[in-house]
Amino acid sequence: MTAEPRAALSALVSALERHLEAAASRRSENDPSVVAAYRDLADAFEDYDDALMDNYGEVTPLEVYVGDDDEDDEDDLESDDPETDDDLDEDSEGQYIGLAGDDTDDLDYEDSER
Known part of the structure; x- marks a missing residue:
């Protein structure tokens, strides 16, 4: 069953708030x-x-990057462009969250239903 976008957005906002609370009380x-x-x-x-x-044929400009703690994998995620590397923030588990950046150029919006 496909999730309702409004309900998924509400859950995302709640998750953002819980993350802020956890970060603010980090021990x-x-x-x-x-x-x-x-x-x-x-x-x-x-x-x-x-x-x-699923509902609108649309995506956000964000992407969750997953890597492990090996430095070799971090090097694979880094580009020669220092501005691009600044868009990624690493957490303690080696996962990255950042803007999708150039990956959105691969999307064909003309073929997607709006």
């Missing part, structure tokens, strides 16, 4: 409540993005 660098809130936020965002696509 350590790898505080489990912050890590859990981060993961919930990533899931809520993906649910919202999927609901937009």
